[in-house]
Amino acid sequence: MLAAYAAAQSASDPLSGLVVGERPDPQARPGWTVVRLRAAALNHHDVWSLRGVGLPADRLPMVLGCDGAGVDEAGNEVIVHAVVPSDGWRGDETLDPRRTLLSELHDGTLAEQVAVPATNVVPKPGSMSWETAACLSTAWLTAYRMLFTNSGVQPGGTVLVQGAGGGVATALIQLGQAAGYRMWATSRDEAKGARALDIGADRVFASGERLPDRVDAVMETVGAATWSHSVNSLRPGGTIVISGATSGDAPAKAELTKIFFKQLRVVGSTMGTQQELAQLARLVVQAGIEPVIDSVRPLSEARDGFARMVDGDVFGKVVFTVG
Numbered sequence: 384m385l386a387a388y389a390a391a392q393s394a395s396d397p398l399s400g401l402v403v404g405e406r407p408d409p410q411a412r413p414g415w416t417v418v419r420l421r422a423a424a425l426n427h428h429d430v431w432s433l434r435g436v437g438l439p440a441d442r443l444p445m446v447l448g449c450d451g452a453g454v455d456e457a458g459n460e461v462i463v464h465a466v467v468p469s470d471g472w473r474g475d476e477t478l479d480p481r482r483t484l485l486s487e488l489h490d491g492t493l494a495e496q497v498a499v500p501a502t503n504v505v506p507k508p509g510s511m512s513w514e515t516a517a518c519l520s521t522a523w524l525t526a527y528r529m530l531f532t533n534s535g536v537q538p539g540g541t542v543l544v545q546g547a548g549g550g551v552a553t554a555l556i557q558l559g560q561a562a563g564y565r566m567w568a569t570s571r572d573e574a575k576g577a578r579a580l581d582i583g584a585d586r587v588f589a590s591g592e593r594l595p596d597r598v599d600a601v602m603e604t605v606g607a608a609t610w611s612h613s614v615n616s617l618r619p620g621g622t623i624v625i626s627g628a629t630s631g632d633a634p635a636k637a638e639l640t641k642i643f644f645k646q647l648r649v650v651g652s653t654m655g656t657q658q659e660l661a662q663l664a665r666l667v668v669q670a671g672i673e674p675v676i677d678s679v680r681p682l683s684e685a686r687d688g689f690a691r692m693v694d695g696d697v698f699g700k701v702v703f704t705v706g
């Protein structure tokens with residue numbers, strides 16, 4: 384089958400290890416199902432894997448991809464859930480210390496077919512396009528849990544999103560706007576800031592700019608470059624929900640004093656549960672949300688999509704059509 388896979392890793396030149404070519408079809412195994420993908424999407428996770436972060440070299444070659452939607456063996460249209468728990472785990476799979484994401488231990492979704500545990504699919508609403516469905520498994524699921532499960536902010540509250548253009552960031556803006564939050568965003572880029580307004584942000588600011596008011600929560604995926612600004616932007620008792628550190632995980636100032644003095648909460652957040660993914664799919668349909676898609680291209684042209692993400696050019700999700 385055609386797949387985009389990591390054949391090698393390089394911290395400085397991630398594209399050098401990417402191959403778009405043939406891989407063996409996935410083997411059927413008890414309790415698992417094979418999904419024939421119709422669309423898949425890219426996450427920064429796939430770039431980290433090519434840089435050698437989170438994917439041990441002895442697991443190569445590895446088909447990349449956590450996002451996907453397609454048709455399972457029973458003919459159901461499904462969205463793939465990328466969090467694979469260890470055998471016998473019960474409860475919230477994101478808390479399983481031995482859970483993996485697709486493409487970390489098992490081949491991922493940037494392929495014509497993917498094998499997943501039979502429980503790792505949720506129904507794709509009939510009215511939802513394949514491209515939309517393919518956006519939801521990772522960045523959108525992460526945004527859903529950050530905002531609705533972990534921020535503690537009620538509708539009407541003010542939420543700041545750092546780095547407006549990213550996949551998680553655009554999902555946060557669209558979900559928050561649909562749910563009645565006042566969404567503010569920062570971007571390094573004026574044009575991306577303007578687009579953030581178009582998709583539902585109430586106000587946008589340059590990265591690091593002082594805000595007119597303190598916010599109830601900050602959604603952080605940028606990391607080192609924005610950490611101080613996130614801490615300084617919160618009201619006393621406010622919450623930073625962090626799910627990524629694209630610019631590095633060691634900020635120049637950890638801001639420990641401000642964190643305890645202002646009694647801030649720092650909440651780590653990773654992916655979401657299968658139930659949250661199903662709920663997210665229903666919300667997207669119910670609220671008429673159309674996830675912002677940066678670009679759509681066939682899987683055979685996956686290298687161009689990866690290059691956009693490595694260059695930091697994306698606004699929304701990079702989607703690949705399959706078949």
Ligand SMILES: NC(=O)c1ccc[n+]([C@@H]2O[C@H](COP(=O)([O-])OP(=O)(O)OC[C@H]3O[C@@H](n4cnc5c(N)ncnc54)[C@H](OP(=O)(O)O)[C@@H]3O)[C@@H](O)[C@H]2O)c1
Nearest residue numbers: 427525546547548549550551570571608627629630653654
């Ligand atoms: N924990 C989880 O479950 C989980 C799930 C999904 C993603 N993540 C992580 O979250 C991060 C974002 O993922 P993504 O897929 O949304 O990536 P992405 O689409 O590549 O988004 C990254 C965004 O961050 C901003 N940014 C990057 N470098 C920056 C810098 N030096 N200074 C300021 N802003 C910067 C940019 O926004 P502007 O250009 O607008 O400034 C960019 O659009 C990644 O690190 C990823 O690994 C974690």
